[in-house]
Amino acid sequence: MKNNIRVERARARMSQQELAEKAGVIRQTIAAIEQGRFNPSTVLALKIACIFGLTVEQIFELEDSDWEK
Amino acid sequence: MLPHSWKIVGRVLLALCLLLFVSCFRAVVHDMFQVNSAQRYDSFGAGWASSLVVIFFSIGVVLLAFSQEYREDERIIHIRQQALARTVILYLFVLALNLVANLVLGRMLSMDSLVQVMLIKRTFLCVPAFILYYLLIFKLSLWSENKKLSRDEE
Numbered sequence: 001m002k003n004n005i006r007v008e009r010a011r012a013r014m015s016q017q018e019l020a021e022k023a024g025v026i027r028q029t030i031a032a033i034e035q036g037r038f039n040p041s042t043v044l045a046l047k048i049a050c051i052f053g054l055t056v057e058q059i060f061e062l063e064d065s066d067w068e069k
Numbered sequence: 070m071l072p073h074s075w076k077i078v079g080r081v082l083l084a085l086c087l088l089l090f091v092s093c094f095r096a097v098v099h100d101m102f103q104v105n106s107a108q109r110y111d112s113f114g115a116g117w118a119s120s121l122v123v124i125f126f127s128i129g130v131v132l133l134a135f136s137q138e139y140r141e142d143e144r145i146i147h148i149r150q151q152a153l154a155r156t157v158i159l160y161l162f163v164l165a166l167n168l169v170a171n172l173v174l175g176r177m178l179s180m181d182s183l184v185q186v187m188l189i190k191r192t193f194l195c196v197p198a199f200i201l202y203y204l205l206i207f208k209l210s211l212w213s214e215n216k217k218l219s220r221d222e223e
């Protein structure tokens with residue numbers, strides 16, 4: 001699953017630490033999500049989308065490989 | 070999961086365990102590998118020392134393993150679950166290896182000896198050792214993940 005959290009963070013002039021604190025997670029979790037190393041739970045994905053004022057679909061996007069699992 | 074502060078108690082217990090182990094090394098090691106209690110090292114306090122080492126070790130690793138990290142979120146929980154799964158597989162592999170080794174050496178494996186192997190007498194297979202494996206795998210996984218994140222961020 002890919003995402004554009006980094007782009008939205010830059011747009012909102014927000015650091016990973018700030019986003020992490022607002023979402024109630026640690027900074028490394030946000031970094032892991034941005035790098036595609038960790039898929040967030042539904043609640044966390046909704047929180048991140050809410051923080052940026054966007055929908056989950058505008059932040060996260062399924063890839064072809066996700067359908068193969 | 071226990072609150073983070075219980076890790077301090079776990080560390081203290083493990084420190085005490087190490088202290089006792091070092092001070093009564095010969096007696097403790099001899100005791101730990103004796104199946105028959107009559108063959109325990111016959112020295113003043115040695116039996117108590119080995120029992121205390123096992124008790125402190127057991128409680129200490131349980132507290133360390135099942136206390137929360139300083140900051141714990143869903144990613145940490147995910148790493149914990151993966152570490153637990155890997156520990157179960159490793160433990161079953163070591164157990165199977167031990168069973169095969171016993172059969173190859175010609176010993177007939179009874180349920181009593183299997184229980185002894187599982188519980189206390191064979192230190193590397195006992196339940197506290199299982200928890201120690203989990204703790205090591207979890208910490209290693211966490212360190213490895215954070216290192217990969219730092220490297221990719223650079």
